[in-house]
Amino acid sequence: MNIVSRLSLGLSLALLSSCAEPQSEAPLQLTPLTYAMLDGWSAESPETLLPQLRTECQRLMRLPPETHLGGAAGTIPNGSIAGEWHGACTALQSVENTRDAARRYFEQWFAPYLVSNDALFTGYYEPQIYASSVRTEAFQTPLYEQPNDLIHTRDTAGDWVTGRWEGGKFVPYYTRAEIDHGALSGRGLEIAWLRSPEDLFFLQIQGSGRLVMTDGSVRRVGFAAKNGAPYVPIGRVLVRNGEMAAEDVSLQSLKNWLAAHPDRAQDVMEQNPDYVFFKRVDTIPLDRGAPGAMGVPLTPGRSVAIDRSLLPMGAPIWVDTHLPEANGGEGHWMHLTFGQDVGSDIKGADHADLFTGWGEDAERLAGKMRSHGRMIVLLPHPPA
Known part of the structure; x- marks a missing residue:
């Protein structure tokens, strides 16, 4: 399955409960932001995401440069075709696995854009x-x-x-x-x-x-x-x-x-x-997630399913929301994820489905997850 031909994989629990809250399918409107405007960015650990992004870049760099990754025509400033990732993926090869180096890399090579201040976040998992x-x-x-x-x-x-x-x-x-x-x-x-x-x-x-x-x-x-x-x-x-x-x-x-x-x-x-x-699917170790729509293994808590007609596959997605906790409450959750999957009921730019992993805990979290919050997409800068 490749990024062009795959129909669907990560079908979310929103498919079950979409009757409770209709999904918006409004046109995508991106508002440029700065990293200082991302609540929680200074506390993020971007160095932990470099291996996931390197795997993603290996996939992207093998695609023909003209491959369309998603996004409505004229609405995505950069990153909607594979060739526009060349600069960011090439620069990634020399980034050290430290917090400061990773932070500088993202801030240099990706521009943040506000997608929605009231996005819907649901969850899905890999059942056993x-x-x-x-x-x-x-x-x-x-x-x-x-x-x-x-x-x-x-x-x-x-x-x-x-x-x-x-x-x-x-x-x-x-x-x-x-x-x-x-x-x-x-x-x-x-x-x-x-x-x-x-x-x-x-x-x-x-x-x-x-x-x-x-x-x-x-x-x-x-x-x-x-x-x-x-x-x-x-x-x-x-x-x-x-x-x-x-x-x-x-x-x-x-x-x-x-x-x-x-x-x-x-x-x-x-x-x-x-x-x-x-x-x-026997090629991916069981300590990693199943392959998503991009053909790369999904990472629990770091991979999301998006509407590919509006946002490009592979794009980093900053999520600022609240997640259910084991004690029955909710905790503030602000992290960088990657749009590596799609779902039949993920409609509109203001809805993302978080991959929670596998096993009983992952199923429990996915089953309870239905929260709103801020969604920001990070689009790669074009090669120099």
């Missing part, structure tokens, strides 16, 4: 799910790889479409309900078998995950493709049906509702026709 390599009585739900008849191409109008050929006609690909009822059975597409349709559903929402196999081994799976159907948040469905209030929608409340209504759970999940296919 029990799985089996063979179908057993306890593991009945298939985890499918991308079918070979799934086609993503341009139509006669030049728009991207996803579907399959049937009887000489290009038709939409199978929906979630059709796949649940056996449309892909018997084709040998199973990567693994999961314990429940609910495990599969929430894995598909996140777009990547770790499979804890019955023999104790751990495998990573990542996004391969989507069926092309629109995403319908089940939180929105349940609110519309009067099953819960909009302000109560969260990862845990949705899991609890599905568990309490086993006779209706499949029907509710099938109200979302979107379906994600996976592939094995």
Whole structure:
């Protein structure tokens, strides 16, 4: 998957709860700032981010210089194409791994612009799910790889479409309900078998995950493709049906509702026709995050998913917000992150999805995270 062709990976919990708070899709308006105007910048540890940025630059420098990284035409002063990162990435090679050197580097090579004083910050994580390599009585739900008849191409109008050929006609690909009822059975597409349709559903929402196999081994799976159907948040469905209030929608409340209504759970999940296919991802160590839309490993607390139509992939994003804490309160959180992922429901420049990592703590934080704050993008200066 490369930065140009990848459709989606880091699908956020906002997909579940977007019914509670409509997302803005206002045009991007950038206001130039100085680093002195970034609350918390003097307390940041930018030297800890240099390895992450070096990995990102290695990816960017391998792309053709004209590769479009995102951002609406005419709204991004610099950094919307790969070639405009050449100066910043070249200079990075000689930066020492010290706080002062890293701070000087960012201040010299990146210009801060205010995106929003009231941006929405949500969270997503890499789930860990029990799985089996063979179908057993306890593991009945298939985890499918991308079918070979799934086609993503341009139509006669030049728009991207996803579907399959049937009887000489290009038709939409199978929906979630059709796949649940056996449309892909018997084709040998199973990567693994999961314990429940609910495990599969929430894995598909996140777009990547770790499979804890019955023999104790751990495998990573990542996004391969989507069926092309629109995403319908089940939180929105349940609110519309009067099953819960909009302000109560969260990862845990949705899991609890599905568990309490086993006779209706499949029907509710099938109200979302979107379906994600996976592939094995064995090249990245398990002590690092899954690869995001840029093809580089995500870093817990330092990678965010953004709307690529408005902001360029890879751009540093200064986040000033509050995050849930273990004691039930909230703590002021001001840190530099990188826009290394995308999400189907991340719409508008004033919404970012923070990657919280993997495991129970990461799931708990992502499930609770829904806060507002200040978002600032740092755009690279052009090469001299």
